[in-house]
Amino acid sequence: MSVCRPARCLFSKATATSLPRPPPQRSFHASASRPARKRRPHYPSIKAEDLKLLNQASEAEYPKFDTSETTLLEKKYTRAQIAAIKAAESTIDARDVLTQGQRRTDPWRLNYEDDLAEVDPVTDRPEKLTGDDIKGSKNFRLANDVQRDENIARITSENLAKMYPEGVPEGALDNQEAGRLKSSTEAAFSQAVLDPRVSYTSNNPAALESLGDERHSIVAPDLPRVENRMARQTRRLSTEEEEDPRQKRLLQYLGWEKQKLRSIRVKTLVVHGVTNQTRMGKIRSLYYLTIAGNQDGLLGVGEGKSVEPEEGRKQSVMSAIRNMRPVPRYENRTTFGDLEQKVGATKVQLFSRPPGFGLRVQHLIFELARAAGLQDLSAKTPRSRNKMNVIKATWEALTSQKLPDEIARARGKKLVDVRKVYYGGAIH
Amino acid sequence: MSLVNLAHVCSHMQNASKARLGLTSIPVSKMHVNIALGLQREGFLSSVTLGGPTPPRPFLLQAQQDPERLDKMAEKLAAEPWLAYPTEETDDQGKKLKSPLGPEQVHEVHVPQNPARRRLWLGLKYWQNEPVLKNMKLVSKPTRRIWLTSEDLGKITRTRESSYVKGLTHPGECMFVTTDRGILEARECVERKLGGMALCRVW
Incomplete structure (x- = not known):
């Protein structure tokens, strides 16, 4: 009980409405009591104006589908599926998605950022078509010369149209423009000559088109060339890579390709200094012990010693790879007995x-x-x-x-x- | 039944195989003979011969069939392979018939009359420069015998420890057990549901 209490009772204004205040609780903690602390809501309270903006944003981001789009959906999905989609959409409030939507932290999330709306040529599996996707007969034959010339002309103009989306410039051109037109014409022509649609013909235009369609090709499309400063500086041509004579000798000894050497796991496990006492004094050098294995039943141990640290390490790596011997494994997982x-x-x-x-x-x-x-x-x-x-x-x-x-x-x-x-x- | 002598035999076999001997001798006792025969059945030994203090003649120095007769036997066997098996056929007077392949060549080994001078001669095997029998150790000791049930033996042959006996974890490891049906290999004991006293393990 506080000592101040009687005094406060004396000096307090005696009003009819004022109830006696509850006695102040003795706090047993250093931190402020819970009602004294400022309470914060779990979510920031949204003002009415902001709510309006949010509503606008949600309408822009999550529009209501009009009938033409639902008819498109009907082409792909059954009626029951569309009903399920609509039910699912109606249960989730777009505002909730905006305000409460979080980044996924579960282990099954994608390891890159994507809303899966578009096909990315790097991360996604490319779209493939098979012979069943070609409507009609799938026969085609070699084109004769006349058809070939016709096709070349057609595909060249197609390619040229791709290079000049606004139309091929005509009339008098300055030097730069003319040079550009000439080189792009040549490129379009050489592309057309190499196109399989030129050298073959078919009664079925769909079959002919499929020859030039990349989705029918079993060859994966080239990866897009990344152009930025980092890529330029780290790019190396195969001819630029320096040839280590020791590595070359090792490859000759093993009869391996360079690519195969990259699959070898190498690890230096022991490093320590050693000294040779001569009458001139101590000569310090470093000793390295390295292991090498292909993680599939080959294992080697190599040692190296040199005054130069890097030299000794390389020696040990090379001798470890050279010393690799087969390790018999039971069921490819353990040893045969103890x-x-x-x-x-x-x-x-x-x-x-x-x-x-x-x-x-x-x-x-x-x-x-x-x-x-x-x-x-x-x-x-x-x-x-x-x-x-x-x-x-x-x-x-x-x-x-x-x-x-x-x-x-x-x-x-x-x-x-x-x-x-x-x-x-x-x-x- | 002392296990001290068996311990000596075990050490002797290890030493002999380390020294790459082709033939070695151990003292004769019923247990030694049975164990040696068991080892031969398991393929650790090439030969087990009872002899005297001098080693028996090696196979190549024994009297051989002459090559012409061997050729004839081979032809006969090619035509009628079942002749390789011994027959007990007798004629009308109860006299044994002559073997169709000719008389068998039996090699006589001199065994001393005095049992104390007898030795058991064991032929050791080697494969790819490595002895076939490399390790031989007692399981029961002279001061501590270990009896195992067939359940114990089942666990031990499946590489698990049982009754303070480590499992047969080395590749190709064998254990010999003396039972009331004689000295048997551990796996055979499991098959026949027999228990007994563990003698030695070999690998």
Whole structure:
């Protein structure tokens, strides 16, 4: 109870209407009490004028369809479907969409911004037509010379019309205009000569048109050429790329294409400095240990050492790729049985695991397993955990697995995979 | 039945295969013989021969059929392959008929009269420069015998641990179990629903 209260009672104006105020609550919190805090609505209150503007905007953005558009809908949808569309539209207030519409944050949202109103040539699947879309007969034959010349003239003028949407300029032209007209005529002509509609003819004009239609082509259209400053500066011609002589030698050794080298996952796992003590003094250099794998059963480990850091790293990468050896995998996911390998004081035990187990192994073995394309594995390193030796031991264990077929051959047994019988051969 | 001797045999087999021996000998006992025969059936051993302190003659030094007779036998077998199987046919007087392929060549091995001087000679196998039998370890120890039921064995052969015995997780691993029907491989025990004392595991 406050001490001020009696005094306030004394000095307060005694009016008939004034009720005794409730005693001020003692606040137990540092923050202001809830009624004292300014309350904000969840949505900003909209003034009447703004509401008018909103209504206008919503009408512009979400117009009421007139009858001509609904008749268009009727061509594509059944009556029941149109009724469903209308019911769905009537349930959602356009104002709600405007005021409450949010960006999607769910995992199923598109990873690019699009209202799906238009077909985008980069992100969307191009529209394709098949032979069934051609009405009438689908026969066509080689055109004779007369038809060919006729077609060339027709398609050239078509192409030219595309280049000059306002019409081909006529009369006396200045030099620049004339040059432009000449070059575009040549382009239109050469395009027309290459067009398949020129060299073939058909009784069915639809079949002939389909020859020049890109939607009928199995060749995907070229990606649009992006023109901006960033694209220009980062664009490289294939001839401009510098040739690393070491890489060239490696490719010759492997007999691979350059493209194939890009699919190799390479990771440097160990870097440390080493010193060579000579009578002149210490020579410091860097040691690198790199692993390489194609994530599909090939795994290599390489070492490199050099005074130059970049040089040593490259050495190790190249030797890792050169040292890649096949890793036998059971069902392309785990090892054949348990493995054990010892290098120096390091012992690595690898255990095969059922599908969906995952790679529950230490980080170095995890990297190796991922590079090799193993998915289910667990491991123990009960003794020394020297990084270099752990990597080497794991690599040796994985690459020197004994296959069941080999074991059966060695013991003179016949081995039959019964899963092939039970699951109709539907296994890896 | 002491397991100490079996432990010695296990170590000896590992050492012999590490040393890439072709033929080695172990002391004779009923259990050793049965285990050796089991190993041979599983394909770990090429031969099991009872002999004396000197090794038996290797196959190539044994008396061979002469090549002409072998050719004749091959022709006969090509025409009538069933002759390869032994027959118990007898004539009217109850006397055994002569084998159609000619008399069988039997190689005599000298076995000492004194059982203490007898040895069991085992032929080891190698495949692609690697021993077929690389590891052989006791499961039951002399101080701690382990008896397994057929359910336990079923789990163990499916690579799961049971009754403090680790599963057969190495590729091609075998375990020998002594049962009241003799020494059997673990998978055979599961098939015949037999339990018994685990002896050793081999891979």
